[in-house]
Amino acid sequence: MAETLNPIYLVGGSKGGVGKSIVALALADHLQRRNANLVVVETDTRIRT
Numbered sequence: 001m002a003e004t005l006n007p008i009y010l011v012g013g014s015k016g017g018v019g020k021s022i023v024a025l026a027l028a029d030h031l032q033r034r035n036a037n038l039v040v041v042e043t044d045t046r047i048r049t
Contacts, residue, residue: 010046011033 009031011024021042028040 014045 009027011020011027013020024040024042028038031038
């Protein structure tokens, strides 16, 4: 039985303000225009104390 695996794209970096959100949205827009099914998940990796 053959399985099709969908790729997972990660956009990350440790410094704020470098354009990660813009890159992620541009990637999502590109994939959507190619009729890809996608889910966008945004997280915050900062450690809050």
